[in-house]
Amino acid sequence: MGRGDKRTRRGKIFAGSFGKTRPQGRKKTVAKIEETKSDKTDKE
Numbered sequence: 001m002g003r004g005d006k007r008t009r010r011g012k013i014f015a016g017s018f019g020k021t022r023p024q025g026r027k028k029t030v031a032k033i034e035e036t037k038s039d040k041t042d043k044e
Contacts, residue, residue, distance in 0.1 A: 009021050009022050
């Protein structure tokens with residue numbers, strides 16, 4: 001394993017490819033919905 005192995009991060013850098021081992025870009029953050037205390041008490 002090493003530079004020639006496309007399954008590893010170092011191998012992907014050497015080959016110039018991207019994948020699960022070397023993701024490109026960032027994931028979008030999901031907005032969190034906040035519940036108030038009154039919403040929680042109404043459900044019970």
